[in-house]
Amino acid sequence: MKKVKIALLGIGTVGGGVWEIFQTNKEEISNNCGCQIEVAKILVKDPAKKRDGSIPQHLFTSNFDDIIKDKEIDMVVEVMGGIEPAKQYILTAIGEGKHIVTANKALLANHGDELLEAAKNKGVKLYYEASVAGGIPIIHAIKESLAGNKIQQIMGILNGTTNYILTKMTKDKVDFSEVLKEAQDKGYAEADPTADVEGYDAAHKLTVLASLAFGASVEFQEVYREGISKITPIDIEYAQELGYAIKLLAIGKEKEGVMELRVHPTFIPESHPLASVNDSFNAVFVKGNAVGDLMFYGRGAGDLPTGSAVVGDIIAIVKDIENVKINGYYAHKKLEKKVKPMGHTEGEYYIRLIVKDKPGVLGAIASLFGKNNVSISSVIQKGEGIPEVSLVFITHFTKEENVQAAINEITNFQAVVELANLIRVENGKKRMGA
Amino acid sequence: MKKVKIALLGIGTVGGGVWEIFQTNKEEISNNCGCQIEVAKILVKDPAKKRDGSIPQHLFTSNFDDIIKDKEIDMVVEVMGGIEPAKQYILTAIGEGKHIVTANKALLANHGDELLEAAKNKGVKLYYEASVAGGIPIIHAIKESLAGNKIQQIMGILNGTTNYILTKMTKDKVDFSEVLKEAQDKGYAEADPTADVEGYDAAHKLTVLASLAFGASVEFQEVYREGISKITPIDIEYAQELGYAIKLLAIGKEKEGVMELRVHPTFIPESHPLASVNDSFNAVFVKGNAVGDLMFYGRGAGDLPTGSAVVGDIIAIVKDIENVKINGYYAHKKLEKKVKPMGHTEGEYYIRLIVKDKPGVLGAIASLFGKNNVSISSVIQKGEGIPEVSLVFITHFTKEENVQAAINEITNFQAVVELANLIRVENGKKRMGA
Numbered sequence: 001m002k003k004v005k006i007a008l009l010g011i012g013t014v015g016g017g018v019w020e021i022f023q024t025n026k027e028e029i030s031n032n033c034g035c036q037i038e039v040a041k042i043l044v045k046d047p048a049k050k051r052d053g054s055i056p057q058h059l060f061t062s063n064f065d066d067i068i069k070d071k072e073i074d075m076v077v078e079v080m081g082g083i084e085p086a087k088q089y090i091l092t093a094i095g096e097g098k099h100i101v102t103a104n105k106a107l108l109a110n111h112g113d114e115l116l117e118a119a120k121n122k123g124v125k126l127y128y129e130a131s132v133a134g135g136i137p138i139i140h141a142i143k144e145s146l147a148g149n150k151i152q153q154i155m156g157i158l159n160g161t162t163n164y165i166l167t168k169m170t171k172d173k174v175d176f177s178e179v180l181k182e183a184q185d186k187g188y189a190e191a192d193p194t195a196d197v198e199g200y201d202a203a204h205k206l207t208v209l210a211s212l213a214f215g216a217s218v219e220f221q222e223v224y225r226e227g228i229s230k231i232t233p234i235d236i237e238y239a240q241e242l243g244y245a246i247k248l249l250a251i252g253k254e255k256e257g258v259m260e261l262r263v264h265p266t267f268i269p270e271s272h273p274l275a276s277v278n279d280s281f282n283a284v285f286v287k288g289n290a291v292g293d294l295m296f297y298g299r300g301a302g303d304l305p306t307g308s309a310v311v312g313d314i315i316a317i318v319k320d321i322e323n324v325k326i327n328g329y330y331a332h333k334k335l336e337k338k339v340k341p342m343g344h345t346e347g348e349y350y351i352r353l354i355v356k357d358k359p360g361v362l363g364a365i366a367s368l369f370g371k372n373n374v375s376i377s378s379v380i381q382k383g384e385g386i387p388e389v390s391l392v393f394i395t396h397f398t399k400e401e402n403v404q405a406a407i408n409e410i411t412n413f414q415a416v417v418e419l420a421n422l423i424r425v426e427n428g429k430k431r432m433g434a
Numbered sequence: 435m436k437k438v439k440i441a442l443l444g445i446g447t448v449g450g451g452v453w454e455i456f457q458t459n460k461e462e463i464s465n466n467c468g469c470q471i472e473v474a475k476i477l478v479k480d481p482a483k484k485r486d487g488s489i490p491q492h493l494f495t496s497n498f499d500d501i502i503k504d505k506e507i508d509m510v511v512e513v514m515g516g517i518e519p520a521k522q523y524i525l526t527a528i529g530e531g532k533h534i535v536t537a538n539k540a541l542l543a544n545h546g547d548e549l550l551e552a553a554k555n556k557g558v559k560l561y562y563e564a565s566v567a568g569g570i571p572i573i574h575a576i577k578e579s580l581a582g583n584k585i586q587q588i589m590g591i592l593n594g595t596t597n598y599i600l601t602k603m604t605k606d607k608v609d610f611s612e613v614l615k616e617a618q619d620k621g622y623a624e625a626d627p628t629a630d631v632e633g634y635d636a637a638h639k640l641t642v643l644a645s646l647a648f649g650a651s652v653e654f655q656e657v658y659r660e661g662i663s664k665i666t667p668i669d670i671e672y673a674q675e676l677g678y679a680i681k682l683l684a685i686g687k688e689k690e691g692v693m694e695l696r697v698h699p700t701f702i703p704e705s706h707p708l709a710s711v712n713d714s715f716n717a718v719f720v721k722g723n724a725v726g727d728l729m730f731y732g733r734g735a736g737d738l739p740t741g742s743a744v745v746g747d748i749i750a751i752v753k754d755i756e757n758v759k760i761n762g763y764y765a766h767k768k769l770e771k772k773v774k775p776m777g778h779t780e781g782e783y784y785i786r787l788i789v790k791d792k793p794g795v796l797g798a799i800a801s802l803f804g805k806n807n808v809s810i811s812s813v814i815q816k817g818e819g820i821p822e823v824s825l826v827f828i829t830h831f832t833k834e835e836n837v838q839a840a841i842n843e844i845t846n847f848q849a850v851v852e853l854a855n856l857i858r859v860e861n862g863k864k865r866m867g868a
Contacts, residue, residue: 021582021724031649032581129579135725137579144578145563145571147466148455148745155860215465216771224776235786235855238826242784242812249860258774267784267859273731276710290455290742291569294732297707298725308725311582337650340692342658350676350701352669378676392672421669425701426589426683 001030004318005040007067009089010080011051014103014130015042017307018079018314019055025311031335033315035322041067043080043089064089068096075317077310078102087111094118094126099321101313103130103306109204109220112211125320127313132205133158133282135305136298137312142212142286149288151213154252158205160280160300161189161196162228162248166236166265167278170245173233188280198227199248199263206250210261213286214254218261226264239267245275273297343401348377348425351393351403353410354417357386361415365391368413372406374398388417394425435464438752439474441501443523444514445485448537448564449476451741452513452748453489459745465769467749469756475501477514477523498523502530509751511744512536521545528552528560533755535747537564537740543638543654546645559754561747566639567592567716569739570732571746576646576720583722585647588686592639594714594734595623595630596662596682600670600699601712604679607667622714632661633682633697640684644695647720648688652695660698673701679709777835782811782859785827785837787844788851791820795849799825802847806840808832822851828859 008015022039030036039059047060067073076093078086086107090100100119108131119126129139157163168179183189195201203223211218228248239246244267253260268275273295277283282300287293299305355361369376378394411419442449456473464470473493481494501507510527514520520541524534534553542565553560563573591597602613617623629635637657645652662682673680678701687694702709707729711717716734721727733739789795803810812828845853
């Protein structure tokens with residue numbers, strides 16, 4: 001299998017996530033792109049500094065020339081952040097014909113046109129999915145999947161810190177400054193929170209998104225920007241009374257060649273999908289003239305979610321370099337996987353029985369569940385004094401075949417009129433994401 | 435600008451949507467793919483039948499050979515549905531080296547491996563974004579953006595008809611059969627509703643998604659399938675009492691080479707993002723080991739949303755044929771667009787004033803709003819008998835500069851202590867999607 005060599009500029013949060021993903025998902029990644037991707041160099045300030053022991057020491061260099069002059073390195077992945085020297089490194093790498101992946105929203109918002117023009121002229125790719133909304137593939141979607149649409153509107157919750165603060169203010173009815181302090185103590189917010197709470201971060205991301213969605217040049221300075229520091233629990237209470245949630249939204253609209261670009265706290269109806277995007281989650285709502293309303297929801301930050309976006313871009317470029325034609329089902333090879341028989345699946349179960357209302361019936365049924373290793377978490381009985389009543393059970397996490405065996409015995413029990421329904425419970429609260 | 439010729443097989447709902455998108459978004463599409471795409475032939479049973487007058491009569495043919503033997507046609511877009519003759523047409527077109535776009539989930543679920551193997555061997559592309567969840571770009575996301583992940587779970591609301599029925603049963607507390615009949619009368623459900631209500635349609639889509647997400651062969655027959663016809667308003671009521679919503683979910687999980695594949699009505703916690711996906715909307719929830727939880731939400735059916743997915747695939751293939759390198763910002767050319775000054779934007783506004791609690795204050799403030807052409811939709815006054823009270827207004831749809839002018843006069847009014855907050859309202863209920 002052919003090898004493609006890449007270099008990382010920086011190995012902080014995002015770079016560390018990228019490294020971890022390449023280690024953990026080695027097999028999936030090779031299979032998805034039909035070749036091996038090797039991190040051949042990592043640019044750092046101080047190669048001697050103590051770091052993640054899984055990274056071989058010889059990969060570190062403090063000399064950018066080691067990367068730029070290595071003809072075997074096809075791609076430079078910029079995950080160092082900041083404007084300079086990131087910008088100069090990227091331009092130099094483009095000049096050497098290397099493809100670029102970057103997660104740097106501030107750089108793109110301020111110098112995106114210049115960088116992309118340079119990449120276009122040199123015939124290399126510059127991808128930047130990770131620059132907006134972390135792991136959510138919104139850039140790919142706008143750039144490729146929605147290419148047949150005229151995009152009329154984008155509305156995004158693009159900053160996790162402010163969404164976390166607003167959620168907490170709403171739930172606990174506490175002041176902005178109190179939640180901010182707590183978030184800073186926990187490391188969710190920066191010591192200098194200005195970029196997040198005053199909306200600069202969201203405005204950077206809106207600049208990148210709007211430019212793509214509307215196919216125009218967008219200047220960061222043209223984005224209207226207002227932060228959340230003036231929001232009080234009183235405003236949140238009024239919002240709720242009126243049927244709204246307050247969110248920091250990044251809004252881009254376009255009509256007849258005129259764009260609206262603004263970031264500000266916003267009332268949105270509680271019924272709107274963005275209203276229930278809570279905590280540090282991000283979401284982007286897009287309206288296209290063909291596709292209608294679309295929403296993308298996920299983790300907007302963090303080493304692995306952002307790393308996922310970076311690695312997705314790296315794979316896309318590698319497939320292009322290697323001219324891998326992917327037809328959907330087919331990657332490098334088909335994996336051998338088995339299907340689990342339904343009886344072996346596990347979950348919680350809602351079971352509704354119609355039973356004769358006689359003493360001892362509940363006890364007898366409960367015993368039959370127990371005998372089949374099905375334990376019960378809730379029971380509801382309604383409608384006393386009528387001859388036939390509904391008896392509703394929610395089970396604990398258990399095996400489907402145990403439930404079926406119990407049901408088989410229970411429905412043969414003379415006091416049970418019928419099994420009115422059995423419905424599976426997914427993502428039960430106690431096992432979110434199981 | 436170069437021209438690429440394509441042929442449509444069929445011009446029903448989806449084909450009509452594709453045609454309309456090419457007419458309406460001609461400029462955007464050319465700009466996004468750097469060439470002109472021309473629908474050169476349309477295969478129909480009866481070319482003489484009366485149809486959409488915007489389609490030139492000479493495009494229609496009932497002879498597949500007219501398409502297959504036309505060397506200028508690079509791509510065949512199958513939007514006729516059904517297994518045969520769609521399958522044979524696609525295989526023949528692949529044999530002639532033509533690229534394929536299809537929206538046919540039943541065909542893919544039953545013969546996907548065979549078709550994709552044929553495309554792979556011939557070196558042509560076969561794209562099928564529209565086959566699952568209409569306009570939601572879930573296939574592109576799994577295939578490309580999440581290529582660095584090991585996908586652990588997919589859970590989707592993949593059938594709009596059943597989601598509409600369950601939503602209606604929940605809101606109106608009426609029986610399945612009653613809602614089904616109403617949906618049939620309105621044309622939302624088929625005369626023979628089996629494919630939808632018994633979960634076959636969702637199982638077809640799960641087959642396609644799971645095959646991609648888990649990189650394995652998935653047989654449609656291996657998917658456990660149960661429909662919604664046994665769900666009653668009583669079960670929905672119990673679900674709500676216990677904190678759940680009932681949804682028809684298509685669930686795929688994978689662990690250590692063993693897949694779970696099942697379609698059945700499911701209890702999901704009300705706090706889960708899928709629980710609030712209502713009416714005919716679709717959504718897909720994906721869990722990757724790097725990206726974490728992601729959700730995609732949108733229109734799962736309809737001419738334009740499904741057409742959007744088909745056109746996205748067509749553009750992706752055309753860009754590949756023409757070797758168009760897209761760097762995100764840059765397509766064919768940058769459009770000239772202006773930014774609207776903030777004062778010219780329009781919306782509704784939440785305005786909270788602190789005022790002295792004296793007779794006539796509300797009237798005076800209301801007059802100042804009126805004088806500046808700001809009309810008020812709600813007023814809330816709280817805290818009587820204290821010297822300074824909050825006065826909250828929600829305006830009707832109005833211009834930002836009118837609101838700012840009104841606020842300027844109001845805050846100069848002696849009974850007004852301060853403007854405590856002004857927050858913009860987006861997607862006000864009266865103007866959803868404005």
